Amino acid sequence: MVKDIPALYGSLVFNDKIMRNKLPKDMYKALRKTIQNGTHLELDVANSVAVAMKEWAVENGATHYTHWFQPMTGFTAEKHDSFISPTENGEVIMDFSGKELVKGEPDASSFPSGGLRATFEARGYTAWDPTSPAFIKDRTLYIPTAFCSYSGEALDKKTPLLRSMEVLSKEATKMLHLLGREDVTSVNTTVGPEQEYFLVDKELYKQRRDLIFTGRTLLGAPAPKGQEMEDHYFGALKPRVSEYMHELDEELWKLGIPAKTKHNEVAPAQHELAPVFDTANVAVDHNQLTMELMKKIADKHGLVCLLHEKPFEGINGSGKHNNWSLITNNGDNLLNPGKTPAENIQFLVFLMAVIKAVDDYADLMRISVAGAGNDHRLGGNEAPPAIVSIFLGDELTAILQSIEDDSYFGKQESTLMDIGALVLPHFTKDTTDRNRTSPFAFTGNKFEFRMLGSAASVSNPNIVLNTAVAEALSQFYEELKVADPTQMEHAVHEMIKRAIRKHKKVIFNGNGYTDAWVAEAKRRGLFNLPSTPEALHEFISDKNVDLFTRHHIFTKGEIFSRYEILLENYAKTLLIEAKTLGEMLTKDLLPSISAYACTVASEAASKQAFLPTISTESEKRLVLGLSGAYESLTKGAADLNALVSDIEASMCEDNMQEIANKCLKELLPLMESLRETASNAEARVPDDYLPYPTYDQLLFSV
Ligand code: ADP
Ligand code: MG
Numbered sequence: 001m002v003k004d005i006p007a008l009y010g011s012l013v014f015n016d017k018i019m020r021n022k023l024p025k026d027m028y029k030a031l032r033k034t035i036q037n038g039t040h041l042e043l044d045v046a047n048s049v050a051v052a053m054k055e056w057a058v059e060n061g062a063t064h065y066t067h068w069f070q071p072m073t074g075f076t077a078e079k080h081d082s083f084i085s086p087t088e089n090g091e092v093i094m095d096f097s098g099k100e101l102v103k104g105e106p107d108a109s110s111f112p113s114g115g116l117r118a119t120f121e122a123r124g125y126t127a128w129d130p131t132s133p134a135f136i137k138d139r140t141l142y143i144p145t146a147f148c149s150y151s152g153e154a155l156d157k158k159t160p161l162l163r164s165m166e167v168l169s170k171e172a173t174k175m176l177h178l179l180g181r182e183d184v185t186s187v188n189t190t191v192g193p194e195q196e197y198f199l200v201d202k203e204l205y206k207q208r209r210d211l212i213f214t215g216r217t218l219l220g221a222p223a224p225k226g227q228e229m230e231d232h233y234f235g236a237l238k239p240r241v242s243e244y245m246h247e248l249d250e251e252l253w254k255l256g257i258p259a260k261t262k263h264n265e266v267a268p269a270q271h272e273l274a275p276v277f278d279t280a281n282v283a284v285d286h287n288q289l290t291m292e293l294m295k296k297i298a299d300k301h302g303l304v305c306l307l308h309e310k311p312f313e314g315i316n317g318s319g320k321h322n323n324w325s326l327i328t329n330n331g332d333n334l335l336n337p338g339k340t341p342a343e344n345i346q347f348l349v350f351l352m353a354v355i356k357a358v359d360d361y362a363d364l365m366r367i368s369v370a371g372a373g374n375d376h377r378l379g380g381n382e383a384p385p386a387i388v389s390i391f392l393g394d395e396l397t398a399i400l401q402s403i404e405d406d407s408y409f410g411k412q413e414s415t416l417m418d419i420g421a422l423v424l425p426h427f428t429k430d431t432t433d434r435n436r437t438s439p440f441a442f443t444g445n446k447f448e449f450r451m452l453g454s455a456a457s458v459s460n461p462n463i464v465l466n467t468a469v470a471e472a473l474s475q476f477y478e479e480l481k482v483a484d485p486t487q488m489e490h491a492v493h494e495m496i497k498r499a500i501r502k503h504k505k506v507i508f509n510g511n512g513y514t515d516a517w518v519a520e521a522k523r524r525g526l527f528n529l530p531s532t533p534e535a536l537h538e539f540i541s542d543k544n545v546d547l548f549t550r551h552h553i554f555t556k557g558e559i560f561s562r563y564e565i566l567l568e569n570y571a572k573t574l575l576i577e578a579k580t581l582g583e584m585l586t587k588d589l590l591p592s593i594s595a596y597a598c599t600v601a602s603e604a605a606s607k608q609a610f611l612p613t614i615s616t617e618s619e620k621r622l623v624l625g626l627s628g629a630y631e632s633l634t635k636g637a638a639d640l641n642a643l644v645s646d647i648e649a650s651m652c653e654d655n656m657q658e659i660a661n662k663c664l665k666e667l668l669p670l671m672e673s674l675r676e677t678a679s680n681a682e683a684r685v686p687d688d689y690l691p692y693p694t695y696d697q698l699l700f701s702v
Pocket of ligand 1: 190191192193194261274275276277278323324325326333443445446
């Protein structure tokens with residue numbers, strides 16, 4: 001059956017068209033005004049929207065509604081209420097009021113608050129975000145909301161993002177007015193997140209405690225084949241994977257999520273999905289939904305979708321590329337260089353603002369992607385290093401260079417691509433090649449931030465980016481506002497000259513994966529924060545607290561609470577991993593080693609009894625080796641348990657940095673050394689002695 005995709009697209013979304021049809025004209029107008037200009041929403045408008053929403057939701061099979069929010073757990077949260085309202089004659093009607101739409105009061109005491117909300121003050125509020133459309137999922141109307149405490153502190157990832165988008169809009173608009181763009185009234189942040197993931201067979205998954213409890217393998221001998229043949233990237237999709245992707249696309253389309261690109265990734269069993277970009281807030285919500293649906297639909301296909309940043313050792317982990325730009329209310333992309341970027345003052349100002357922002361707040365950029373899972377990627381030979389630098393490409397670098405030393409930047413001729421066969425089309429070549437190793441790369445008309453881990457919300461990086469760029473623009477504004485308006489071009493050049501001198505240290509067009517770059521970055525004085533505890537330590541520095549508080553993105557209390565939550569999350573993640581590893585060793589691997597050693601020994605004994613002259617030296621060596629591994633793993637598991645108990649006993653609210661450091665410096669190395677011993681032993685034990693599937697099976701069975 002051929003499906004009508006345009007009709008399917010957004011069929012479960014309370015979108016603009018439905019609002020226009022269902023709402024009285026004046027109410028619709030008032031709502032549009034709120035959505036576009038962020039003006040306050042009156043109760044009569046809310047009531048009218050609530051009625052229309054309920055009507056539409058019920059028509060489409062919904063019985064419940066939920067305020068959907070993004071607490072600091074990293075996941076989304078929802079509590080469902082039905083629309084039913086009993087009447088006097090014992091019947092029910094389906095009811096939904098403006099009050100219920102705009103505000104919810106979930107009990108907040110069980111969400112992480114980092115000490116912000118004392119437990120006796122359990123009240124939390126959810127507030128409707130009209131800029132992200134409501135939708136239906138599982139017969140429930142989902143209303144995207146922000147989540148805050150009784151006293152108004154943000155307890156979620158949406159509130160600060162919305163704050164940062166507003167600040168950036170304000171600063172960018174101010175700058176554009178100064179540059180003569182009086183037509184612009186607001187500027188939006190656009191985001192397109194490319195999402196990587198792994199698919200493994202569900203039956204195999206269920207046999208591994210590590211995947212179930214931690215999302216990654218904690219031990220495992222590498223398969224004989226990994227990604228070295230480079231045959232998986234963009235390879236033909238296997239039928240089972242293809243079926244999965246089709247269903248995923250359709251379900252996403254129904255929710256108005258513009259899933260666009262899908263392909264196999266570098267590692268075996270690894271794939272990617274990218275949507276068409278949207279405003280940051282909607283893109284963040286959509287990415288959360290995408291991750292949720294990826295898992296849910298995988299289950300229907302007998303698969304499990306792994307979103308962990310490093311599910312398997314020895315092959316690539318999964319990231320998320322955050323494509324980011326700025327768009328005016330008239331639809332101009334402010335990072336579009338145009339045909340002659342050297343003469344495009346507006347572009348140069350915004351480009352320079354991003355460079356300055358990333359240089360001034362490189363530590364915050366790194367912190368915004370910090371987490372136990374992502375630590376396994378950053379700095380490995382697959383993801384950008386933990387050092388934040390910018391790739392600009394040759395042309396833009398040369399333009400900035402020419403501004404810096406007052407030289408003339410000649411017009412670039414576009415060259416025609418010649419592939420050497422007449423039948424092939426000729427097209428113009430991009431002025432710069434791509435760079436795949438930079439953490440923050442200019443890619444034509446947007447920046448691509450590539451340090452994000454696959455599992456995390458894309459909110460944090462965009463909060464940081466928006467705020468830092470807003471700060472840079474506001475500093476530029478202060479410099480430019482005193483300039484003679486007729487000499488603005490000159491003033492901008494002079495300002496960029498000063499800025500590029502100061503910030504060019506963050507620009508690096510070379511290969512970011514080499515040791516030479518690490519050394520060079522150190523010479524340049526760039527931050528290198530390889531682990532989450534080290535990175536988070538910088539979160540609360542005066543410079544960073546000052547940035548966030550000045551722009552009203554976070555209060556000092558909100559920053560410290562987030563700092564604590566993130567550290568605690570890191571420590572707890574490692575503790576769960578350590579406990580899981582302990583269990584796998586004790587309950588899975590050690591009995592297998594022992595059983596196999598016994599089999600080898602008894603078979604050797606019976607061989608020798610049968611034929612006393614036969615040599616059993618190999619069996620003896622094998623049994624000896626296995627027994628050695630058995631002994632050292634038994635001891636290691638005991639040490640691990642002791643260390644876990646020790647850390648857990650000393651953990652309290654006030655020493656999270658210390659606890660996280662201890663997890664990093666003591667727990668992680670112990671786990672890694674146990675993993676090595678375990679993997680060596682595992683490689684000597686036949687598969688049918690192991691109670692869990694090996695890497696070979698996990699990576700090549702779908
Ligand atoms: P790549 O070669 O890196 O895959 P694409 O052009 O396919 O590049 O874009 C990748 C992502 O960037 C997509 O999600 C796309 O929608 C997004 N994107 C494109 N333009 C913008 C923009 N102006 N702002 C934000 N994201 C964008
Ligand atoms: Mg990309």
